[in-house]
Amino acid sequence: MAACGDAAMISPPPPAPKGIIRARGVSKRFGDRMAVDGLDLDVPAGCCFGLLGPNGAGKTTTLRMLYGVTRPTSGRIEVFGLDVATHSRTVRARLGVTLQESVLIEALTPVENLMVFGRYHLMRDAELRPRIDELIDFLQLGSHRDVPVRNLSGGFKRRLAVALSLVARPQLLILDEPTTGLDPAVRLALWTKVRELRDHGTTVLVTTHYMDEAERLCDRVAIMAAGAVLVEGEPRELISRLLARDTVEIEASEQEAAQLLSGYEESTNRMQAGNRAVVHLEDAAALVSHIRGRDSVADRRLIVRPTNLEDVFLHLTGMTLEASA
């Protein structure tokens, strides 16, 4: 937490209402396709909230409706307690958005890009200049502050894009797939910054299709598919509510797996994926000894691991799914 002292200035904790975002029955139709279909969403103030889902789930469309650029076909959205349909300008003045695609002006330097963005927010020079220095510091852009953007690396550009959305000290930061296409170290560094912002009171709404990142780094997540939220909650809580703490992957066909598991008492949640049975349960050790005890194949591969959001997602969107007791 080296930047802690001035990080307080990066995002002043605002007197925020309880829920920052509240969406009810929101739908968006494009032609005959429903991009978003009856979505409900509540994002509490001060948390880092992950909106998860595969490509085409409707994440970007949802975000665009939240900041009032796409109009919902039906439903109601409130941000900061304001109806977005009628107060989109006010809402946008108080939030920052980092889009999925790069929006940087390639011919300009990071500092110039930040200047342009400050102008969009009608900020004055006297206010803007120190703010830019602050952000350059916070997102560690100092080494290339005067180099044209086109010569910068992907990770650097992404940090700059995040800096742009922070220019006007937003209370809510919306990030659309901020880590897609970045290498793991850069991704982690970016997440560290996001957490730091959250620690200082900014609410963060982030979309991603990296479930593992979301699980470790988001306070709450909502899993989306086909334009609707399937489940919402804290990652660990979702996992134990919908599946179970542990997962055992057994190299076995469906019949073999059924045999190996027969007579096992504890309730399990089982799924077959090709030549692999995936079993979710509270106590993996007991199952492993149960299998080893009755298995004819001595060196069968068993993988024991914690259950993750990826499993929850597969469970919800229903691959060949089968709950056995």
Added chain:
Amino acid sequence: MYARTWKLNLLPNFFEPVFYLASVGIGVGAYVQQMGGLRYVEFLAPGLVCVAAMNGASFEVTYNVFIRLAFEKTYDAMLTTPIEPDDVLVGEVTWAITRSMIYGGCFYTILVAASLAPLPASLLVVPVLALAGLLFAALGLAFCVRLPAIDFFSYYFTMFLTPLFLFSDVFFPLKERLSPAWLTVAEVLPLLHPVRLARAAFHGGAEPLRVAWDLTYILVLSALLLLYARGRIRRRLTN
């Protein structure tokens, strides 16, 4: 509404009318003694000022706007801030007019230096430049927002702007060459109107009715085209 910080780059288009003035005005002028009762190069001057303004606005709202609309995500980024699509439109038109005034203004300065623009009367051409900028911003934008691919701009320039440039009173007075029926048809040409206003500013002889008609034409056509462009831009940026 919001300050534009795009870097100014004076494109070669600015020099086009300068070269025309030099080559046609001086070259052809040597053979053509008089045109519309003036030395040929004097006759050319006010028309070419408007051409400079036309170029200034046109390049801005065609290629540049299209690129921002289709390739760069500049507008999408703007719309994440309190800016609305209407502000984007106002910004582009304002900037196009500014470019017109810069192009036209520089050209005008050259004319003044070459004693081809009588002072102070010809100063009235400055608001005419702004009007020309408005008109060609509107025309370019209306074309731009319904263009499927950037290549089509070459049509806009070769099939539309170039003929305008040749047949809008810039190089010869239409009323000496066309029958009255064709003269009426020629009134649809957009460039004709600013050129006529500029000519009146330079050489006098303004007829109030005609000035009123030219102004009405410019303002009404601009308004209609911008209204159309506004609808398209809104739909494109917010769906």
